[in-house]
Every structure is written in structure tokens, then in C-alpha cells.
Amino acid sequence: MTDRTWSHYINPTVKAIPPSGIRRFFDLAAEMEGVISLGVGEPDFVTPWHIREACIYSLHKGSTTYTSNHGLLELREEITKYLGTQGVQYNPRSEVLVTVGVSEALDLALRTLICPGDEVLIPTPCYVSYIPCTTLAGGVPVTIPTSMEDDFRLTADKLEAAITPKSKVLLLCFPNNPTGAIMNREELLKISEVVAKHDLLVISDEIYDRLTYIGQHTCFASLPGMRDRTIVLNGFSKAYAMTGWRLGYAAAQGDFIGAMTKIHQYTMLCAPITAQMSAMEALRHGKTPMENMVAHYNRRRRLMLQGFKEIGLPCFEPGGAFYVFPYIGDTGLTSAEFAEALLLEEKVAVIPGDVFGPGGEGCVRCSYASSVEDLTEALRRLGRFLKRRNIT
Ligand code: PLP
Numbered sequence: 512m513t514d515r516t517w518s519h520y521i522n523p524t525v526k527a528i529p530p531s532g533i534r535r536f537f538d539l540a541a542e543m544e545g546v547i548s549l550g551v552g553e554p555d556f557v558t559p560w561h562i563r564e565a566c567i568y569s570l571h572k573g574s575t576t577y578t579s580n581h582g583l584l585e586l587r588e589e590i591t592k593y594l595g596t597q598g599v600q601y602n603p604r605s606e607v608l609v610t611v612g613v614s615e616a617l618d619l620a621l622r623t624l625i626c627p628g629d630e631v632l633i634p635t636p637c638y639v640s641y642i643p644c645t646t647l648a649g650g651v652p653v654t655i656p657t658s659m660e661d662d663f664r665l666t667a668d669k670l671e672a673a674i675t676p677k678s679k680v681l682l683l684c685f686p687n688n689p690t691g692a693i694m695n696r697e698e699l700l701k702i703s704e705v706v707a708k709h710d711l712l713v714i715s716d717e718i719y720d721r722l723t724y725i726g727q728h729t730c731f732a733s734l735p736g737m738r739d740r741t742i743v744l745n746g747f748s749k750a751y752a753m754t755g756w757r758l759g760y761a762a763a764q765g766d767f768i769g770a771m772t773k774i775h776q777y778t779m780l781c782a783p784i785t786a787q788m789s790a791m792e793a794l795r796h797g798k799t800p801m802e803n804m805v806a807h808y809n810r811r812r813r814l815m816l817q818g819f820k821e822i823g824l825p826c827f828e829p830g831g832a833f834y835v836f837p838y839i840g841d842t843g844l845t846s847a848e849f850a851e852a853l854l855l856e857e858k859v860a861v862i863p864g865d866v867f868g869p870g871g872e873g874c875v876r877c878s879y880a881s882s883v884e885d886l887t888e889a890l891r892r893l894g895r896f897l898k899r900r901n902i903t
Contacts, residue, residue: 532866540860547889549877550860554752559800565792580776582609589794598733605765613746613759619771621648629679634665635868638688656870663692667701686719689876690836691829696729703734713741721750725830739764751793756786811879818890833880840873857892
């Protein structure tokens with residue numbers, strides 16, 4: 512190394528990845544007292560007790576080993592049963608891979624599919640990992656901005672317009688982070704026609720599928736002709752309040768899962784056995800506690816929408832996840848300026864929409880995975896902030 516710094520040795524692709532825009536706000540908020548954070552994309556519930564108990568029991572039994580690279584077969588069977596209820600059948604032995612969160616599944620799916628220069632179509636605003644993970648896999652992210660006028664849904668026309676001969680993958684996320692947008696079956700069917708016409712593959716991140724408040728979630732792989740073109744990603748972090756357990760999965764045609772497993776076996780080996788045991792309990796007996804949490808989120812969603820209406824902040828009605836994405840463009844501030852001023856003046860942390868890619872500027876993401884008391888107080892402070900600026 513002699514007189515050279517580390518920076519000289521670091522892979523330029525890694526060097527070029529910008530730091531997370533969310534991090535900056537967390538760091539700023541962490542230095543202040545009395546902050547109400549609507550910034551975190553994480554359930555405020557503790558994992559239901561019966562799931563924690565299953566974990567304790569598994570440890571008592573001495574389950575402390577590696578598992579099969581694919582994950583415990585019993586867990587894969589529960590996963591395929593669940594996906595069966597979503598209208599798509601998979602073979603638990605060859606078509607499911609248990610991963611360290613959806614995060615690992617996403618990274619594996621991209622690395623398994625992408626050859627240098629392949630284009631990945633990403634409707635935006637999108638989850639913050641999609642663009643950097645695509646770049647790290649050697650792909651070229653092609654963003655497709657959605658807008659409030661379209662309720663942040665992807666339209667077939669917008670998708671068609673973004674396709675080039677290099678397009679290989681469409682990366683979908685409905686219910687969406689950060690907008691809370693959902694897409695119904697008819698709308699997804701139109702997308703699936705474009706996918707088939709252009710011979711695209713789809714990575715469908717359905718981590719928020721249980722958190723749907725309007726209509727029924729449609730699993731993209733359940734649409735005609737889409738099963739063998741789609742890699743479904745899902746996990747336990749959001750539906751079962753299990754973010755810290757780090758467990759997710761991918762389901763797809765067997766050859767593809769086999770290829771993903773090749774990377775997984777050399778990098779992760781397997782997902783943690785305790786988390787796998789606990790996830791089995793979640794799928795077997797977790798429906799009622801999960802539905803209770805979802806009912807709470809739905810009440811808070813309504814509270815936020817009513818609150819925004821009262822203080823005069825335009826907001827489209829999100830049908831899923833636990834985010835609202837109000838429009839703050841009328842304040843004359845950019846979303847970063849708005850978030851910073853709100854934090855410094857009123858100690859409310861929200862995430863500026865621009866960190867989620869094109870189409871996000873002009874809005875801020877507010878998570879309602881917080882107590883009703885905190886949400887009510889945050890709305891009061893937000894109202895005061897707007898009034899002071901003569902905006903409402
Ligand atoms: N996908 C989306 C859309 C998310 O919002 C998140 C977390 O916020 C993840 C994936 C990561 O999930 P996991 O905790 O399973 O890695």
C-alpha cells in the first residue's frame with residue numbers, strides 16, 4: 512500500500528455508488544432529541560410472541576446447525592403452500608430458495624440474470640436498493656418515472672416507451688415502497704402483455720403483499736404466461752414484523768433457482784436455521800396476529816390521509832405497504848429542503864422523495880408504522896410548519 516490510500520484500490524463501480532440518501536437524514540435525526548421519526552421503513556411491532564417462542568423452542572432442541580443450501584424443506588413446503596393461495600404452484604424441492612432477507616434474494620436474482628450492459632427497467636420512485644444493486648451486478652438501470660396523476664402505477668405505454676433491444680428485466684414492486692401504490696389484476700395483465708411481447712423477464716418484489724388495504728393483491732407470477740418468466744421475491748420482514756431475523760425467499764422456475772443457489776451456496780451457504788424455524792411458525796400460525804397488525808396499519812393510513820386533508824397537503828391514496836407520499840411541491844421547497852427544514856424546525860423526520868429516483872421529487876415519504884400518538888403529534892407539527900410558511 513505504501514503511499515497509496517485505500518481509495519486507489521477500491522473497485523470504481525463501488526466507488527461510484529452514492530451513499531444512501533436516507534442515511535443522511537437518520538444521522539441528522541439521531542443527533543437531535545424529541546424527534547418523531549416517520550422515516551423508518553420498519554414495523555413498530557415486536558415479532559408476535561408465538562414466533563419468538565418457536566425460536567426459543569428450536570434453540571432448546573439444539574437446532575443450531577447449517578441447513579440445506581436451499582433452506583429447510585419443511586419451510587419451502589410452507590412457502591409453496593402460501594404461494595399456492597396466491598394462485599401459483601411451485602415445486603418446494605427445486606423452485607424455492609430461502610435467502611437472507613429479500614435483500615439477498617434481490618442481489619442474487621440480479622447477479623444471476625445480468626450480463627454486462629443488460630438493461631433493467633425500474634419503475635420509479637423505487638426502493639433505494641434497486642438502482643445500486645443493478646449497477647453492482649453490471650447492469651444498466653433504466654428508470655421509468657411514474658407520477659401522482661397515474662397514482663404511481665406503471666402503465667403499459669410507459670413501459671413500452673422505455674424498452675430497447677438491450678432490455679432484459681423488469682423490476683416490479685407492488686405494493687410499492689415508497690409510494691404505497693398498488694396495481695390491480697387488470698393493470699398488471701396489461702403489463703404482462705408487454706413483457707411477453709418483448710420477451711422480458713420479471714423480478715417481482717412482493718414483500719408488502721399482505722399489507723394491501725384496497726382489493727386483493729395479485730402475484731405477478733399467477734398471471735397467464737408469467738410463471739416461468741417471473742422471479743417472485745418475498746419475505747418475513749414486513750408482514751410478520753421480522754426485520755431483524757433476516758429471512759426471505761425467491762420462487763421461480765427450477766433452472767433459475769438452481770443458478771441462484773450456486774451463488775448463494777458460496778456466499779451465504781444458507782439462511783440462519785433459527786430464523787427458518789421461526790418463519791415456519793409464522794406461515795403455519797401467524798395469520799391472525801399478522802392480520803391484527805395490518806388492521807392497525809390501515810387505521811393509521813386513514814389517520815394520515817385525513818390529517819393531510821385537514822392541513823391541506825395533497826396526497827394520493829396509497830393502497831398498500833405502510834407509506835404515504837404527500838406532495839409538498841406547493842411549498843416552493845425541494846423535497847430535500849422540505850425534509851431538512853421540517854426536521855430542524857419541528858423535529859419530524861420524513862424522507863425526501865428524490866432519494867427514491869426520478870418521479871420522487873416534489874413528494875416526501877412518511878412511514879405510518881408508528882404509534883397513533885406519534886402520528887397525531889407529527890401531523891400537528893406538520894400543520895404548524897405549513898402555517899408558519901403561509902402554505903395552508
Ligand atoms: N424490498 C423492499 C421493497 C423493501 O422495502 C425492503 C425493506 O425495506 C426490502 C426489499 C428488504 O427486505 P428484507 O428485510 O427482507 O431484506
